[in-house]
Amino acid sequence: MNMAADIAPIPTIPAGLREAALVGKLIPFIGAGASRLAGCPGWAQFADGALRQLIDKGKFTHSQLDQIKHLSPRVKLSIATTLAEDTATVIDFDALLHPAPRAKHLKGRRLYDSLFSLGNIFVTTNYDRWLDERIAETVPGAVPAPSPSTPSAAAAMQIIYKVNDFLPALLTQSHTVVHLHGSVVDRTSMILTTRDYIERYANDHRTGDASGENRALTFLEHLFRHYIVLFIGYGLEELEILEYVILKAKPQAKAGANEARHFLLQGFFSHEATLWRHMETYYSRECGIQLIPFLRDRKDHEQLLDVLESFAQRIPASGPLMLRQEQVLEDLAREMELLP
Numbered sequence: 001m002n003m004a005a006d007i008a009p010i011p012t013i014p015a016g017l018r019e020a021a022l023v024g025k026l027i028p029f030i031g032a033g034a035s036r037l038a039g040c041p042g043w044a045q046f047a048d049g050a051l052r053q054l055i056d057k058g059k060f061t062h063s064q065l066d067q068i069k070h071l072s073p074r075v076k077l078s079i080a081t082t083l084a085e086d087t088a089t090v091i092d093f094d095a096l097l098h099p100a101p102r103a104k105h106l107k108g109r110r111l112y113d114s115l116f117s118l119g120n121i122f123v124t125t126n127y128d129r130w131l132d133e134r135i136a137e138t139v140p141g142a143v144p145a146p147s148p149s150t151p152s153a154a155a156a157m158q159i160i161y162k163v164n165d166f167l168p169a170l171l172t173q174s175h176t177v178v179h180l181h182g183s184v185v186d187r188t189s190m191i192l193t194t195r196d197y198i199e200r201y202a203n204d205h206r207t208g209d210a211s212g213e214n215r216a217l218t219f220l221e222h223l224f225r226h227y228i229v230l231f232i233g234y235g236l237e238e239l240e241i242l243e244y245v246i247l248k249a250k251p252q253a254k255a256g257a258n259e260a261r262h263f264l265l266q267g268f269f270s271h272e273a274t275l276w277r278h279m280e281t282y283y284s285r286e287c288g289i290q291l292i293p294f295l296r297d298r299k300d301h302e303q304l305l306d307v308l309e310s311f312a313q314r315i316p317a318s319g320p321l322m323l324r325q326e327q328v329l330e331d332l333a334r335e336m337e338l339l340p
Helices: 015-022 032-037 043-056 062-067 073-086 093-097 106-118 168-172 194-200 215-226 236-247 270-287 300-314 322-338
Strands: 026-030 121-124 158-160 176-179 228-232 262-268 289-295
Touching: 015 026, 015 228, 026 106, 032 106, 032 236, 032 300, 043 062, 043 073, 043 093, 073 194, 106 300, 168 176, 168 215, 215 236, 236 270, 262 270, 262 300, 270 289, 289 300
Parallel strands: 026 121, 026 228, 121 176, 158 176, 228 262, 262 289
Antiparallel strands: none
8 A cells, every 4th residue: 555645735624724714713833944935044054144144254264164064053053143242243134034035036925925815813933024024916826815804915914023022812913923933123032042942942830920931831832722723834854943832832731732633734755655654643642733744746845835825725814703802811811810
């Protein structure tokens, strides 16, 4: 039996995902894989780009870069940011993330046009500005179904990137994007190094003291408990990011959190049937996530463009219903009452 035959280029939409979209409980959670299709660098390119800017400014050398070429992107970013701080040098992260105008990147516009049709509230671990504003004009070839709840052409989003602003109530506000790891619009908000990640996901003991509360984990706990999340753009390269985001928040979850109730889009080649099965088990048991595989044989990572267009047509975004907003406020009130 060829298990890979079960992987389709355009996957079936699970019933739970379809229902969540219908009642306004679906939250797209966007990772670096989506941004790479829109012209943003991968992690290795991003880290090397930061170091090359320091070389151009005489703060680093090609010889030094060659000596650390085998280090992980996270370590390279730590070296780059530390050196930039020590030498009072500015790294232009915006130039690294947006090497070309977004309006001229047709694949990026096609991708994010589908995302804006699929959702109207987003959470992302990306630093880039692709979700911050919907670019005007329809891209040829992109025909996701219009939805009255999605932003109009060139509509700005409410951009949240400071950890103190990570409030569960944001998930009831249409046209909002939460940059979980900071945004390029504010370098000090960007989570780049291992130390940054450890500090952002330090244990939240929910002491009731607002000054000591880890709002990132509180926000994620509420998100995973009350909404259905669709992870998009998280491949094997982003496993570490997923572990920070999901597993660090998991201790706060209720019993039974292992039941898969969230979803992850991930592409596989036809010869990766064994990998697919193992990853399916891992995500389900460890993260409470149902894997939605799609076949990459013909278009590789760009198959995601077709998948998202299809999803946007079949499950277009619904705005947060008034009933849903009232339910969220009631849930928040009950959670506050449970705090010591």
